[in-house]
Amino acid sequence: MIEQAPFKVGGYFEVECYDKKGDLKWSEVAKNLVPADGLDHILDVVLHGATQITTWYVVPFENDHSPATSDSYATPGFTECTAYDEANRVEYNEAAADGQSITNSANKASFTINATKTIYGAALVGGGTNPSVKGNATSGGVLLCEAQFTSSKSVEDDDTLEVTYTISAADDGA
Secondary structure (H helix, E strand, C coil): CCCCCCEEEEEEEEEEEECCCCCEEEEEEEECECCHHHHHHHHHHHHHCCCCCCCEEEEEECCCCCCCCCCCCCCCCCCECCCECCCCCEEECCCCCECCEEECCCCCEEEEECCCEEEEEEEEEEECCCCCCCCCCCCCEEEEEEEEEEEEEEECCCCEEEEEEEEEEEECCC
């Protein structure tokens, strides 16, 4: 039997929180987990002709959840934070792949917070019915990845979260 050679896919979220004066309150870099939901989607789109999701959304979450491979769009394990002024989920606007990475660093996802909350991490979701709707977790969508911060982070009304997500792919070289 031939042993599988790993194809690695993973990334990280960089989150910065600014107060209403524009001063940096805190920043966090969190490595993500790509659950089975995300891995299956990648394989199905690239090799099986499944429908591509053309718009992805960044979602902060507000409960102490450790990402798990069994998490999915319909049952993510985290509680999405919807306490921000933007009417819909914030889109992930990425540039083309370069050096086996894709990022939105030139167009960060920006959230204007409208309540006092504790943020524990972030995720990237897309597809399904009405994927732009805050808090929507209907079936048919995909949880591409999720990351938990090293510690909880406080936000309050008029804070701004700036979120960058970078995902990379690599062969293990075997």
